[in-house]
Amino acid sequence: MENTIITRFPPSPTGYLHLGGARTAIFNWLYARHTNGRFVLRIEDTDMQRSTQESVDAIFDAMDWLGIDWDEGPYFQSKRFDIYKEHIDRLISSGNAYYCTCTPEQVDRMREEAKKSGGKPKYDGSCREKNLQWQEGAVVRFKAPLTGSTLIEDKIRGNIAFANTELDDFIIARSDGSPMYNLAVVIDDITMNINTIIRGDDHISNTPKQILLYQALGAKVPDFGHVPMVLGHDKSRLSKRHGAMSVTAYRDMGYHPDAMVNFLVRLGWSHGDQEFFTRDELIEKFNLEHIGRSAGVFNPEKLLAINAEHIRAASSEALADHLMPFLKEKGIDAEAGDYLYGVIETLKPRSKTFIEMADGAEFYFQEKPVYDEKASAKFLKPALLVPMKQLADGMAGLAEFDEKSLENIFKQVMEDAGLGFGKVAQPVRVALTGKTVSPGIFEMILALGKEKVISRLYDAVQFIEKMPAAE
RNA sequence: GUCCCCAUCGUCUAGCCUGGUCCAGGACACCGGCCUUUCACGCCGGCGACAGGGGUUCGAAUCCCCUUGGGGACGCCA
Numbered sequence: 001m002e003n004t005i006i007t008r009f010p011p012s013p014t015g016y017l018h019l020g021g022a023r024t025a026i027f028n029w030l031y032a033r034h035t036n037g038r039f040v041l042r043i044e045d046t047d048m049q050r051s052t053q054e055s056v057d058a059i060f061d062a063m064d065w066l067g068i069d070w071d072e073g074p075y076f077q078s079k080r081f082d083i084y085k086e087h088i089d090r091l092i093s094s095g096n097a098y099y100c101t102c103t104p105e106q107v108d109r110m111r112e113e114a115k116k117s118g119g120k121p122k123y124d125g126s127c128r129e130k131n132l133q134w135q136e137g138a139v140v141r142f143k144a145p146l147t148g149s150t151l152i153e154d155k156i157r158g159n160i161a162f163a164n165t166e167l168d169d170f171i172i173a174r175s176d177g178s179p180m181y182n183l184a185v186v187i188d189d190i191t192m193n194i195n196t197i198i199r200g201d202d203h204i205s206n207t208p209k210q211i212l213l214y215q216a217l218g219a220k221v222p223d224f225g226h227v228p229m230v231l232g233h234d235k236s237r238l239s240k241r242h243g244a245m246s247v248t249a250y251r252d253m254g255y256h257p258d259a260m261v262n263f264l265v266r267l268g269w270s271h272g273d274q275e276f277f278t279r280d281e282l283i284e285k286f287n288l289e290h291i292g293r294s295a296g297v298f299n300p301e302k303l304l305a306i307n308a309e310h311i312r313a314a315s316s317e318a319l320a321d322h323l324m325p326f327l328k329e330k331g332i333d334a335e336a337g338d339y340l341y342g343v344i345e346t347l348k349p350r351s352k353t354f355i356e357m358a359d360g361a362e363f364y365f366q367e368k369p370v371y372d373e374k375a376s377a378k379f380l381k382p383a384l385l386v387p388m389k390q391l392a393d394g395m396a397g398l399a400e401f402d403e404k405s406l407e408n409i410f411k412q413v414m415e416d417a418g419l420g421f422g423k424v425a426q427p428v429r430v431a432l433t434g435k436t437v438s439p440g441i442f443e444m445i446l447a448l449g450k451e452k453v454i455s456r457l458y459d460a461v462q463f464i465e466k467m468p469a470a471e
Numbered sequence: 472g473u474c475c476c477c478a479u480c481g482u483c484u485a486g487c488c489u490g491g492u493c494c495a496g497g498a499c500a501c502c503g504g505c506c507u508u509u510c511a512c513g514c515c516g517g518c519g520a521c522a523g524g525g526g527u528u529c530g531a532a533u534c535c536c537c538u539u540g541g542g543g544a545c546g547c548c549a
Contacts, residue, residue: 010549011549012548012549014548014549044549045549046548046549047548047549049548050548050549104546104547107546107547111545111546114473115472115473116472118472118473119472119473119474120472120473120474120544120545121472121473121545122545139547157476157477160475160476161475162474162475163474166473166474166475166545168545170546171546171547173547174547175547176547178547180546180547180548180549181548181549182549184549185549200543201475201476201477201542201543202542202543202544203543203544203549204475204476204543204544205474205475205476205543205544205545206544206549226476228476228477228542229542229543231541231542233481233482235541235542236541236542237542237543263483266483266484266498267483267484268483268484270483270484270485272484272485272497273484273485273496273497273498274497274498275483275484275497275498275499276498292477292484293476293477293478294476294477294478294541294542295476295477295541295542295543296482296483296484297481297482297483298482298483299481299482299483299499299500301482301499301500302482302483302498302499302500303499304499305498305499305500306498306499308512312512348512349511349512349513350510350511350512351511360510420508421508422508422509423508424508425508425509426508426509428508429508429509435509435510436509436510437509437510437511438509438510439509439510439511440507440508440509440510440511441508441509442508
């Protein structure tokens with residue numbers, strides 16, 4: 001189809017996928033999905049010095065976690081050098097590029113000069129009209145127009161014009177023949193039929209150069225949309241100082257990928273007052289019109305809140321997959337199944353992350369709960385001996401183990417012992433979980449199951465009996 | 472230094488294009504309260520912003536200009 005939207009995400013594998021990069025990946029992916037278009041993944045590894053296989057793997061890993069799939073690729077620029085070479089030659093023979101033999105030192109001096117006379121540091125065009133042939137150490141420079149201006153018709157920011165005098169004859173091929181960034185992206189985007197480029201606004205100043213390249217190559221200029229950057233709390237560019245930057249670090253901290261995606265998209269894009277979005281809603285509603293123009297500060301607290309919200313909204317079955325690795329880490333080998341789902345159900349409203357959820361789930365899987373010392377000292381007292389036993393006996397005789405009958409038993413026990421609900425419930429909580437904080441008493445008992453509850457109750461009775469007599 | 476971008480509560484943002492319905496709405500955080508067997512969830516309430524100055528207009532958060540502030544780019548990095 002002629003008007004199919006084709007977007008792309010072109011990370012350079014020089015580190016992990018950070019929050020900002022993840023966000024532009026998500027924007028491109030969402031836009032492609034929203035428009036029923038195609039999304040291409042391309043690894044920009046022309047800088048052989050800094051690119052690593054580790055980083056490539058880290059990027060795949062992060063995209064996999066975020067649930068961003070691509071329709072084409074991954075392409076690797078390092079495998080496309082002959083394509084670039086061909087285009088570079090074409091640019092030279094068409095008079096749009098030329099060999100330059102100026103040394104880096106000479107160029108440095110030119111830049112100094114230019115700066116001194118109050119302008120932008122630029123190459124002065126020494127070799128521009130020399131018509132040099134290739135020779136050892138020569139680079140290829142683009143012959144940029146000296147006059148006029150280049151207009152970016154940005155889908156997000158509107159029109160941005162650059163005077164061509166701001167540009168210099170930038171290098172498109174290094175002296176070893178390898179392509180430079182601006183050239184490689186343009187060639188790739190042309191040959192991969194990319195027609196929509198959504199990227200960080202730190203690329204705005206590259207855009208006129210790229211547009212000129214498109215024109216020199218006789219190719220159609222794609223749509224550009226520059227999204228604002230993600231800043232740290234001090235409004236400076238996000239960096240290690242601001243804490244975790246790698247998206248997968250958030251997986252390890254117990255975040256839900258849908259929450260991460262939701263959060264990142266909402267940072268810079270809006271749909272009225274809506275804050276919570278499922279993946280499908282995002283695909284349905286995402287558009288370029290509502291991407292903001294100002295940079296946003298990364299706020300971990302908001303991420304946490306939205307994560308809690310996604311946990312609350314998800315089904316226990318779905319959460320189980322995410323939770324299991326964290327249980328395993330605690331040495332808990334839970335199986336997917338009704339017991340686990342029941343457990344998760346009780347933990348959902350009180351877990352902001354999967355780590356919290358795993359912590360909260362621990363007592364459900366222990367052979368016997370580990371009594372918190374203060375908790376047992378305060379609540380497991382001789383006065384509870386009879387009520388506790390009565391509770392256990394009552395439950396043992398229950399045909400239907402449900403909330404209704406549990407309530408009845410509790411009522412009876414409270415009446416017989418002359419104790420209020422709290423006086424009974426809290427000790428029971430300690431007996432069953434070892435702690436003073438847990439899910440609601442009945443839902444927790446139901447999730448734990450009749451057998452465990454009764455045996456834990458008897459354990460508590462024994463514990464109280466064995467207690468050295470007070471006073 | 473030069474060029475480019477941006478500017479609403481502490482933060483994310485709605486509203487701005489198509490001026491009046493906005494003494495500016497929502498969310499996170501924070502502070503109260505309610506609910507309650509603990510912790511949460513939930514609910515109710517509070518705190519809190521149109522950067523400043525000029526215009527245009529009957530009327531400006533919304534349009535224009537300037538200032539200030541912030542960010543980005545100026546590589547044989549991407």
